[in-house]
Amino acid sequence: MLSEPVKRELTRIVAPENISFQPEDLLCYSYDATGRRYLPECVLFPHTAEEVSLILKMANAEGIPVVPRGAGTGFTGGSLPLRGGIVLSTERMTTIEIDADNMVGVAGAGTVTWDFAQKAESVGLFYPPDPTSLKVSTIGGNIAECAGGPRGLKYGVTKDYVLAVEVVLPTGELIKTAPGKTFKGVVGYNLTGLITGSEGTLGVVTRAWLKLLPLPEEKRLLVATFDTLERAGKTVIEIIKAGGFLPSALELIDGVCLKAVDEYAKMGLGGVGAAIIVEVDGRREVVDIDMEEARDICHRMGASSVDVAKDEKRMKELWSLRRAISPALKRVGSLKLNEDVVVPRTEIVELIRGVEGISRKRDVTIASFGHAGDGNIHVNIMVNKDDPEEVERGEASVGDLFELTLRLGGTISGEHGVGITKSDYIGMELNRDTLELMMRLKRAFDPNNILNPGKIFKEEGVGV
Amino acid sequence: MKELKDYREEIERCVRCGTCRSVCPTLDTVRRESHCARGRLTMIEAYLNGEELGERYLKYIKECTLCGACYTSCPNEINTPEIILSARAEYVKKKGMPAFTSFTLKSLLEPAPLTKLALKVAAKLKSLFFKSTPFESGLVSRFSLPVVGEGRLVPEPADPFFLDRAHIRRLATREDYGRMKVGFFVGCGVNYLLPSIGEHTIRVLEKAGINVAVPQGQVCCGIPALSMGDSETAKRVMMKNIEVFEQYGFDRIVTSCATCGHTLKDIFKVVLSDEQGMKERVEAFTSKIMDITEFLVDELDYRGEKTDKRAGVVTYHDPCHLRRFQGISEQPRKLLEESPYEFRGMKNPCRCCGLGGGVSFTNYELSMKIAGRKAENIKKSGADVVATACPGCIVQLKDALYHHDVKARVVHVVELL
Numbered sequence: 051m052l053s054e055p056v057k058r059e060l061t062r063i064v065a066p067e068n069i070s071f072q073p074e075d076l077l078c079y080s081y082d083a084t085g086r087r088y089l090p091e092c093v094l095f096p097h098t099a100e101e102v103s104l105i106l107k108m109a110n111a112e113g114i115p116v117v118p119r120g121a122g123t124g125f126t127g128g129s130l131p132l133r134g135g136i137v138l139s140t141e142r143m144t145t146i147e148i149d150a151d152n153m154v155g156v157a158g159a160g161t162v163t164w165d166f167a168q169k170a171e172s173v174g175l176f177y178p179p180d181p182t183s184l185k186v187s188t189i190g191g192n193i194a195e196c197a198g199g200p201r202g203l204k205y206g207v208t209k210d211y212v213l214a215v216e217v218v219l220p221t222g223e224l225i226k227t228a229p230g231k232t233f234k235g236v237v238g239y240n241l242t243g244l245i246t247g248s249e250g251t252l253g254v255v256t257r258a259w260l261k262l263l264p265l266p267e268e269k270r271l272l273v274a275t276f277d278t279l280e281r282a283g284k285t286v287i288e289i290i291k292a293g294g295f296l297p298s299a300l301e302l303i304d305g306v307c308l309k310a311v312d313e314y315a316k317m318g319l320g321g322v323g324a325a326i327i328v329e330v331d332g333r334r335e336v337v338d339i340d341m342e343e344a345r346d347i348c349h350r351m352g353a354s355s356v357d358v359a360k361d362e363k364r365m366k367e368l369w370s371l372r373r374a375i376s377p378a379l380k381r382v383g384s385l386k387l388n389e390d391v392v393v394p395r396t397e398i399v400e401l402i403r404g405v406e407g408i409s410r411k412r413d414v415t416i417a418s419f420g421h422a423g424d425g426n427i428h429v430n431i432m433v434n435k436d437d438p439e440e441v442e443r444g445e446a447s448v449g450d451l452f453e454l455t456l457r458l459g460g461t462i463s464g465e466h467g468v469g470i471t472k473s474d475y476i477g478m479e480l481n482r483d484t485l486e487l488m489m490r491l492k493r494a495f496d497p498n499n500i501l502n503p504g505k506i507f508k509e510e511g512v513g514v
Numbered sequence: 515m516k517e518l519k520d521y522r523e524e525i526e527r528c529v530r531c532g533t534c535r536s537v538c539p540t541l542d543t544v545r546r547e548s549h550c551a552r553g554r555l556t557m558i559e560a561y562l563n564g565e566e567l568g569e570r571y572l573k574y575i576k577e578c579t580l581c582g583a584c585y586t587s588c589p590n591e592i593n594t595p596e597i598i599l600s601a602r603a604e605y606v607k608k609k610g611m612p613a614f615t616s617f618t619l620k621s622l623l624e625p626a627p628l629t630k631l632a633l634k635v636a637a638k639l640k641s642l643f644f645k646s647t648p649f650e651s652g653l654v655s656r657f658s659l660p661v662v663g664e665g666r667l668v669p670e671p672a673d674p675f676f677l678d679r680a681h682i683r684r685l686a687t688r689e690d691y692g693r694m695k696v697g698f699f700v701g702c703g704v705n706y707l708l709p710s711i712g713e714h715t716i717r718v719l720e721k722a723g724i725n726v727a728v729p730q731g732q733v734c735c736g737i738p739a740l741s742m743g744d745s746e747t748a749k750r751v752m753m754k755n756i757e758v759f760e761q762y763g764f765d766r767i768v769t770s771c772a773t774c775g776h777t778l779k780d781i782f783k784v785v786l787s788d789e790q791g792m793k794e795r796v797e798a799f800t801s802k803i804m805d806i807t808e809f810l811v812d813e814l815d816y817r818g819e820k821t822d823k824r825a826g827v828v829t830y831h832d833p834c835h836l837r838r839f840q841g842i843s844e845q846p847r848k849l850l851e852e853s854p855y856e857f858r859g860m861k862n863p864c865r866c867c868g869l870g871g872g873v874s875f876t877n878y879e880l881s882m883k884i885a886g887r888k889a890e891n892i893k894k895s896g897a898d899v900v901a902t903a904c905p906g907c908i909v910q911l912k913d914a915l916y917h918h919d920v921k922a923r924v925v926h927v928v929e930l931l
Contacts, residue, residue, distance in 0.1 A: 074570040077556050078547035081530050095546070122547065123532040141545045160545075164536070185536035377589040386529075 052091050052135075056112055060094065060136075063104045068095040068142070079137040082122040082129050083183075084471060090117070090131035095142045099216055099224050099256035102138065106254065107222030109136060109500050116220075117502050118250045120160060120191030123183040125388055126469025128195060128249045132504040140190045143256060148173055153262045154213065154231045159190025159255050163197075166260070175262040178205035181465065182376075190255045196247030198465040200299040200329075203290075203423035207465070209246045211261045217245055217253035220496035230259035244491075249467050250502045252495045266331035269298070270341040271359040273368045274348040275322045279304055282324035283399035285351040286422045289328065290395065293347060295340045299329040300423030304402065306382070307375050307417045314378035317371060322354065326422070327372060372419075379417055383432030387444050389451055392426045393460035404454040405429055412447045414440065426464040452478055468506045476506065515745055515785045518604040519562060521597045527590045528555045534584035534594070539866040540577055540873075543883045548574045551584035551594040558601050575601050577880060580741065580871035581834035583864075596784060598871075599740055606743030666878065667913040669707045676700055676709035677730065685716070685728040687762075692725045694813075697764040699755070699778060699803075701771040702734050703905025711905060711926040715770045715806055718931045722814045726768070731758045735777040736785070741872040745785065752782055756799050766813070767799075770806040770926060772833035772904035773870070776840055778803040805836060807903050807927055811845040818852030818931060828855035828930065829897035831888065831911065832864040833904035846903050846927045853930040860895035862887075869910035885914035893920045900924045 052060075061069050070076070070093050080087045096102050109116045115135030122129050131137050140160035147156040150173045157166045164185040167177040180199035181187060187197065193215060198207035214228035227241040245253055276282040286300055303311075303326070308319040319325065326348075330340040341358060348356045359365040379386060393401045402418055409416040420428040429451055433444035452462045452475050462479055463472060477485065489507055492499075534551035535541050541550040548554070548570075557571055580595040588594070676682060677700055696719065704712040712728075719726045732755055736748035755778075759767055769775045779800050786796045810816040828850055837843045843864070850857045868874070868884030892900055892915065900911055900922050911924045 072568065072570050073565070074557055074567055074574060075546075075548060077560055077565075078553040081556065083529065083531050085530050121532055121535055122530070139547075141547075144545075162536070183532065186532045377591075380590060 052114065053112075056108070056114070057092070059108055060092065060105065063108070064094055064096050064101055068097070069093070079119065079122075079139065080131070082119075082124045082127060084125060084127045084130070084469075086127060086130060086470075088131050089134065090137040091134050093137045093139060095139050097142045099218060102218045102254050102256055103222050103224045105136070105138060106218050106220060106501070110221050110498055113498055113500060115500055115503050116254075118190070118194070118254045120188030120194070121162070121183075121186045123187045124191065124195060124469065125390075125466040126195075126249075126463075126471045128467055128469045128502070128505060129191070130470065132470065135500075138254060140188060140254075140256070143190075145257075148175065148262070149231065150175060152231050153264075155260045155262055156230070157189045157258055157260060159188060159193075159257060161189045163187055163189055163192055170262050171265060174265050176265040177211065177260060177262055179208045179211060189258055189260070193246050193255050193258055194248065194250045195465070195467045198421075198426070200301060200421050202421055202426065203300055204296040204298045204331075205263075209243060212242055212246050213259040213261055214242055215245050215255045215259070216257040217255050219253050220498070220501035224256075225253075228259075233261060247467070249469060249505055251492060251505055253501070266298070266333075268334045268337045269329060269331045269365065270337045271327065271329045271365045271368055272341060272345060272348070272356060273325055273327050273359075273371065274345075274353040274356045275319065275325045276352070277323045277354055279324040279402055280399050281352055282326050283402065283422070285348055285353065286326060286398060287395060288351055289344055289347050290423065293340070293343050295330065295336075295343070297328050297340075297344065297423060298331040299327065299421070301327040301372055301420065302398070302422030302427070303327070303372070303375065303419040304417060306415065307379065307419045310378040310382050310417065311371060311374045314381065315370075315374045317374075319371075325371075327368065375417075375419055379430055379432060382415055382417065383434055385433050385435035385441065385444070387431040387433065387448055388466075389429045389431070389448060390420070390426060390463055390465045391429060391451065391455040391460055392424070392464035393455060393458045395423070395425045397458040397460065398422050398425060398427065400458055401427060401454065401460070404458075405451065408447050408450045408454070412443045412450070414444050414447055416447065424464075425460065449475070470505060473506060473508050476508075515603070515749070515788060516600060518558070518597075518600045521600060522559075522562060524592055525555050525559050525562070525597060527592055528552060529590065530556075531589060533587050533589060537583040537587045539579060539581060539583065539868060539884045539887075540880065542887070543880060544577075549577060551588070551592070554578060554598060555592070555594060558597060561601070572605055573876075575605070576871075576876045577873055578871050579834070579866045579868060579873045579881075579884070581866035582838040583834070583866065586838050595871075599781075599784075602743035603740070603745040604743075607745075665917075667916045669909060669912065672706055672709040676705045676712045677728070677732070679709070682712070682728050683730065685726070686730045688725045688727045690725055691727070692720075693723045695763070695765045696724050696726045696809075697759055697762055697767045698726045698728045699732060699735070699759070699767055699769040699771075699774060700728065701769060701774040701905065702738070703771055703773075703909065708905045708908060708926070710929065711770050711908075714926070714928045714931070715768070718806075718810065718816075718928050719768070721931075722810065722816055724814070727762065727764075729758050729762065735771075735774040737773055737777045737781060738872070740781065740785065741870075749785055749789075752786055756782075756786075756795060759799060760795070764802055766804050766809060767802045768804050768806050768809045770903070770928060771906070772805065772836035772840070773906050775803060775805040776835035780839060805840060805842055805845075805903065807836075807846040807849055808840070808842050810928075810931075811848050816849060816852060816931075818854075821854040823854060823856040825854040826856070826898035827858050827896060828853065828899045828901050829858050829860045829892065829895040830863060830927075831860070831867065831892075831900055831902040831907060833902055833907045834864070834866050834870060836903050837864050842903075846901070849927050849931060850901055853927075855899060855930060858895055858897055860897070861891045863891075865891075867907045867910045867914070869906050874910065881910070882914065882917065885910055886918060889914040889918040889920050892922055893918070897922055899930070901927045901930055903927050 119129040143158035143160040145158040181197040214230040739747040868881040874881040
């Protein structure tokens with residue numbers, strides 16, 4: 051429970067209109083996209099890094115848990131106030147500056163990623179990281195989780211664009227990890243890289259300096275279907291190996307997804323084994339050559355059909371296939387255990403074959419799709435949430451999936467992070483010494499364990 | 515009418531993905547989770563579970579414009595606007611409605627002779643309460659007035675009201691209906707504030723060979739009452755309208771109000787279908803409803819005279835109740851192509867104007883902030899005229915443009931034909 055003097059002091063720091071103790075507001079900050087609920091005791095809406103610093107100093111002195119939160123779209127519980135305390139919302143920190151000459155953008159933590167990307171685009175620049183939630187999620191949240199998306203294959207993920215962060219440490223100090231507008235810099239440890247992907251456990255990012263690229267001139271897109279998943283998987287590898295270019299997106303969709311989409315949107319894909327979507331971008335003269343190459347490879351690899359989008363409209367229609375997957379899957383099972391494993395590209399076929407095995411063994415429906423180009427597959431285990439026995443089988447499948455992934459040389463999370471939903475499994479991937487080093491880092495940053503406690507690591511290890 | 519608890523399954527379908535945050539006009543303005551469908555559904559779910567919620571619960575569910583942007587973007591197709599209407603009704607049923615709101619609603623919706631007289635006297639005394647504006651014909655309240663608030667630009671009330679005009683009274687029935695037997699549902703916006711839309715609707719229809727009838731005795735569509743949570747009054751006025759129009763045996767019933775159109779087509783079913791013996795009558799009535807732009811394009815294939823488009827530049831604002839709930843967006847644009855104006859689109863044409871859902875009355879400041887974004891986009895379009903298809907949007911846009919000093923006229927599409 052927050053004491054009255056603490057409440058008064060917090061109110062003084064942010065002003066009364068930027069703090070709430072009301073049950074309605076607490077409810078609104080109790081959840082994220084995991085669907086789980088933990089009530090905080092107070093929600094704060096600071097406007098500046100200085101306010102955040104004062105809040106953390108106070109919380110550190112009083113031992114109050116603080117959970118930073120962007121838009122609450124995470125899938126692993128990173129922004130859930132597991133132990134009550136303070137939810138620190140970055141929604142008011144939404145400044146954007148674009149330095150076109152240096153090709154750097156500076157964004158407040160609460161800036162919606164889409165707004166930032168649009169602003170860059172308005173001056174001919176390009177911010178590539180594109181998590182599916184990009185129209186909702188924030189720069190701060192994307193940095194905390196090191197968000198990725200379909201463009202990862204060619205353009206990398208959030209960490210590849212973060213030049214520096216302004217961050218408030220759990221003990222209240224305000225630091226900046228690098229100069230910001232230089233693309234290089236090797237003085238001292240790479241703290242920018244450490245903070246990015248730390249799931250809000252090492253500091254509260256308040257502002258970020260982000261690298262921008264020239265906006266690609268044109269895009270081309272094709273959808274190819276295959277009678278078997280194996281053939282589609284092999285085509286993915288072949289395009290990257292033999293194409294002589296990196297597609298800006300290379301997505302694989304399995305037959306379970308296609309069947310669901312077909313029932314949902316009637317796209318004539320019912321009996322198809324698998325499909326791939328290939329997108330290329332770049333200069334006008336080049337994209338057509340690349341697309342032709344991709345089409346030829348698909349034919350050579352035995353595609354049943356290849357549909358090249360001739361114009362923007364058709365491109366949108368074909369992408370809508372990808373977007374229709376999530377809502378379509380809702381009809382397959384009421385609870386979706388959504389895992390985002392990554393394996394080396396050459397093991398994709400093996401992974402999906404293994405997933406089919408798990409599906410048979412555990413008797414659950416599993417739908418797979420995702421960014422096959424970089425080996426990142428979203429494996430969705432679909433169960434009926436009102437059937438506890440089926441949910442149990444689903445959860446057992448998650449364990450099987452992680453085992454399989456690690457055996458193939460992969461990682462159990464490519465985009466979503468560990469949070470609370472995967473902390474049980476972290477020991478499968480990281481050995482004891484590695485984990486111990488990470489916990490020592492956490493203690494060095496946050497000796498009193500007040501910032502986002504209970505995330506990533508199971509509690510015992512933190513030892514404070 | 516369905517009760518709030520009947521929506522439980524739909525409410526529980528929300529997976530908290532947050533997609534609604536990217537489209538909600540109130541979230542964009544307030545920037546708090548309490549102002550998006552995900553937050554509101556969470557509160558409503560808690561309310562249903564008997565959790566202790568206070569005044570802010572009511573405030574948050576009232577500060578929704580019911581624009582439907584969340585509904586059309588929701589991967590789980592949750593009709594949050596309908597759920598919010600039900601939550602408001604549930605709250606009013608439990609806690610009652612403030613006496614003044616209730617009185618104002620009743621007097622406007624079911625005008626007794628005395629109310630009409632009062633409105634008329636008020637109209638004569640308007641200079642006491644309002645100052646006139648030089649550009650748009652309208653009145654700006656001099657100080658905070660009940661319902662109206664302070665600093666709000668309102669169109670000068672119709673004098674006499676549209677339905678009371680002698681030549682409109684004569685159109686209660688027609689000897690020769692022309693190509694089709696069509697009735698006109700007027701709605702409060704046209705009747706009390708913007709009668710010119712009604713006059714133009716009749717004119718354009720006559721030009722297209724339809725002699726439309728304007729039944730006397732028709733009343734408010736009922737949505738203002740329902741928005742405020744008064745489902746009993748809503749039910750009563752809806753029944754009354756069905757009774758009045760049923761007697762005619764119209765082929766079609768047209769309206770020039772997007773909100774009335776949505777209410778007559780969809781909300782009548784929500785409110786009345788469970789009533790004893792009403793299902794067929796409601797079905798027969800609602801199936802005849804068409805928006806004027808939909809009717810002119812889809813039924814009559816309306817064509818204007820060839821012109822050189824020199825009258826000016828027109829842009830178009832999509833009323834939420836037309837585009838999202840009735841799927842009508844191409845028809846009004848087609849009609850503008852038939853007008854003497856050059857058409858130029860604006861950014862985000864389908865973003866809510868901020869008036870709806872009663873927000874204009876429950877939180878005028880929020881409503882105007884939402885409208886401010888719209889005013890910016892209208893200014894950027896460089897248009898001389900903003901056309902839309904809803905009297906509510908027109909009143910709101912006039913107010914917003916006045917406050918942002920944007921000198922563009924706001925009209926209904928039919929006024930340009």
